[in-house]
Amino acid sequence: MSSETKSIPYLAVVLLLIWLGFVYQPGISMQSFIQELFVGIIVAVAVTILTHRHFEGLGVAYFHPRRVAYFIAFFFVFLWEMVKANLNMARIVLSPELPIKPGIVKVSTSLKQPAAKLFLGNAITLTPGTLTIDYDDGGAYIHWVEVKDEDMGRAGEIIKGRFERLLRGVFS
Amino acid sequence: MIESIIAWVMALLAFIAAVYAVEAKDLLSSAISVGIASLVVSILFLMLHAPDVAITEASIGAGLTMAIFVYSIGRTERWEK
Amino acid sequence: MRRMAGIVLAALLFACIMYAFTFVKTYDYNSSDYYYTDPIEGGKVNETVTGHYIENTKNETGAINAVTAIVVEYRGFDTLGEVTVLFTASTGVSMLLYSLHQRRKRREANLILKEGSKIVLPFILLTGAYIFIHGHLTPGGGFPGGSVIASGFLLMMVAYPKYFLKESRVSITESVAGMIFVLIGMLGLVFASYFLENFLSLGDVGRLFSAGIIPIIYIAIGFKVGAELSGIMNNLKGVEE
Amino acid sequence: MIFMYIIMGILAISIFLGAYRLLKGPSASDRAVALDALTNITTALLVLIAYLSERFIYLDVALVYAILAFVGVIAIARYLEGGL
């Protein structure tokens, strides 16, 4: 049993949690909640059966507490970076002379799993100032509003920041 | 009162989007404008307290209508002569 | 010339509709101006149509959402017709595109779109299921739920050049769902007295398992609409052998 | 209440700026970007309307919109790069 087949039940669990979030209403009674839970299990299992084959090869691993911890850390770091970058972007947009120096740089990444790459790319995309355009075997192509360095390594250090390390913790 | 501000903004936006959708030479831009018009109308539906209709319009207008237009533009041609 | 005609007609329609709106009265569903007459018995009845829906939806159908009650129960026949329109259109689409299958070289999407759509798909399907299962409790129902599900498959078709739905599965789903709808209507004819009349118990109003046939029909509609819209998209993309 | 007016004013200006880019944008991609920005604003506006109407269930509309809005943009994108 590979780690990926093990991860499939977790998909159902996540879906069930989201389902419970969906059905939660202010002042919901216990009895209806039980009915909702029952239907939720059915729906979550059905959706999992329908879509689990897409998750094979993606590299989504099962939930180990360590991974969850890394993920939460990643999430908060990401939020913080996002706010910081947004303020930076606000400065750029509002300053009259538009101090930008755009360009597309290449950044190598040591992450292997597609899901990890996806999360890294999304994190990079969601921090304003950087935008993942494409991945290829060598790494990611990133559009950068203020190119501080054209070199692959140093640019990567600035852009990827702490994301990559945390993601490696999540997915390895 | 506050609703009437939203309503007028949305009505004007619907007007702009509809005019642009009809007049643009680029059919893809037309399709985008139709998407915006449907988005606006879905907000108006919610403002008129019709959430069922708003949800239907949102789910059809956001993805499917646009995709139908884009697919058929892809199989025909993009520019209006 | 043509442009002038267009402008004139558009202005005329605009003026006509705006003028008509000045006559639209604010509706009060308790006012006696709108009391209806009974077409079968004849004679005025002391309520309005809307008033009836708002007063009696909960007792008569068990649904909280009056719109759902109207769509599925009170005017369920319209809904049957509407599903049929969609079915007709999807039949027409597959008929017309049958001879136009084409092989095209399609560029692969980037990794983010490919993996991202895999991750998003279960959530879209879950949302769709939530929308059409809860039709009688919250806004939504079969149509939006079905189109959400179709959008999920559409996302996969857009992201992957080689992703296609199996034609046979789509058509079996739509046939079976449509059959369930009509059969439930006929069961109403058998067990109750009218076509599409509710023949199950209404249950506790407000719970998930309530409202008799409404959730069943809405689930059938959800599957049918989802299958038909995804079938249309599948055909538009062009089936590859 | 005055707070809501301020919020509405800001949103209205944002919407019109987005509409300006829709009309002006030299290429279809620019218009798609405008659409993307407007969908985000719309999601917020749907939530705002739900809040103003004090009905929890209106949030479902925003829910559906949030998860489906990007499908249209992706369809346009795939058409532009010839992947459709």
Next chain:
Amino acid sequence: MIEDILHYIGMAFVFVGSLFFLLGTIGLIRMPDLYNRMQASTKTTTLGVLSFLVGVGLMELQWMIKLLIIALFVVLTAPVGASALARASYNAGIKLWEKSVVDKYKEREEK
């Protein structure tokens, strides 16, 4: 009491969110080329939505769970759309701004 405080914090979040919308759309107007516009608009408005949703959630605590789910969906979907659109525009031949300093993507080997 505590609810009042949360309500005011929520209002602050909503206000910040709408300011981000304004910033995003100003960026949409001011930036010189498509990619920079995208940088300014899509991402900034995404943070705007998040802040807005959290703000409304604080104002109406019972709504928080659903609003967080909406926020999750926005976070999940927004970057995918932006990235796909950026790549597609590049492949469709939309040029970078002429003052761009570097374009590594042009040098990649086309598969």
Next chain:
Amino acid sequence: MIWAIYFAIASLLAIGIYGVITKKNLMKIFISISIMETGVNLMLIAIGYIPGGTAPIENGDFTTYVDPLPQALVLTAIVIGVSVLALALVMVINYYEKNKTLEYRRLMKW
């Protein structure tokens, strides 16, 4: 507020009919028709609107509800609109395959 919506309805319908009459491009014609359909859906909802009413979903203590019947009708109309649109565009694709153009000049010929 309701007049803003009336304005939106009338302009959507008028712009739609203008597009149908003046444009020769088939895709444009069907885009105009879909705009008209949006307008008429909005119109039905606007007619069912009752000031001060809320959505006819009865959880909570509300007294006035908007008219639910037009909403049910519009649900029907929206789905009909999208299915007709799909069929129409597929026919346009077929037409293009045969004629290699989207121009349609016979529409105004009686």
Next chain:
Amino acid sequence: MVIHPVLLIAIPLLFAFLMPLLKRAKAVTIIILLFNTLLAILMFHNVYNNGPLYEIIAFSPPIGIYLYVDNIAALLAVMINLLAFINFLSVEKVEIKFAMLYLLAVASSTGIVITGDIFNMFVFFEIAAVSSYALVAWKRDKEALEGAIKYMVLGSIASVLMLVGIAFLYSEFRSLNIYDIMNRMDEGSVLILLSFAFLLTGIGVEAEIFPLNGWVPDAYQGAAGSIASLLSFGPSKAGIYAIARLLMIFSWQQSYDLALSVGIMTLLIGELAAFRQENVKRMLAYSSIGQMGLILISLSMLDSTDYAIIAFFFLLVSHAASKGALFLLSERKGFGSNASKYAGIVSVMSLIGMPPMAGFWGKWYIIMGAMQMEAWWIIAAIVFSSVVEAAYFARYLSTTMQEEEHASIIAAYPPAIMATLTLLLGILPFIYKIATIGGVING
């Protein structure tokens, strides 16, 4: 015995949904159409003896929807289903999708006729329209597509206008039940007038009345023979019946006057345009337009004379049967076998208005009614149009009689049966009896 008119619609829908699973398209369709015809005849018998029939669906009207079957609706239902059955026999190669679309078109035309709710009527119009679009484009060649697209553009605009009309009507009465609206209708306010205008325009597209019938020649020309035949006796007849009900709802003198003038224009323009045509199907299509004008004229006299209703019955039935036969024949170059010759001649005679046929009685009673009203110009228009009709049909016969084309029996007999129907309806006093006893178009 309890008869459920809803089965007329539900059974075809059920089997149309199931068709992809059943596979045996032709057999299933024939059985269902036969079943429907028998059910409709039974229903007609019941209605004829016991008065109008109701079928409540889910809830009693106007809260729910109901089907309302009176004499004329039952007769139309019989006519549509019977002709559809005969017509379907002539189709040689039946594909599954064709059978599905055909069933849906027939069921929805029946639905338009028997429903008692205006929005429900709109939904059935949409089904009829969508299935007709697909059927017209069935051949997938250039002509078919052009016709289908033109039909589709006009049809979509028509559906929008119909919805606008329904919206105005609803805003005035807050009810969608036709009987309810009719009962509460008093002097027309602006909204009601506008809604009448929009509804007439919307339904008029389907019913092929004057300024809105640009699609007719193109669509009929593009469609295959059996489909053109279906269109001429199915959706368009249902549409003209819908107009009749519309006139009953808005029964003011002005609306009858409007119908009269539109009818005469439709008649003259249709017949004159038919005279100019070279293509057979186009000619028949324009002739259909002319006949629709004639039916509309008969409707416009409903209020003034008793003959109108009889004329309406005769014209509707005779035109459906004989035009159906001619469209079926138009698929081939010449008539060929004797059965075909017989069908062609009888149908043409009925359309022109030769004495023993049903078409003659239609024109006869219109003229009687016009004489009663002392509206001589109506008579003049009808006589003139009959002369024109005679002229171009003579030309048609002279060309088709000469050319011989061997047709299989399957293709030859259905038109002959339809022509026999025309003949029988003219000779037997059947229709006359129905029309005089129970001929009231109710809302």
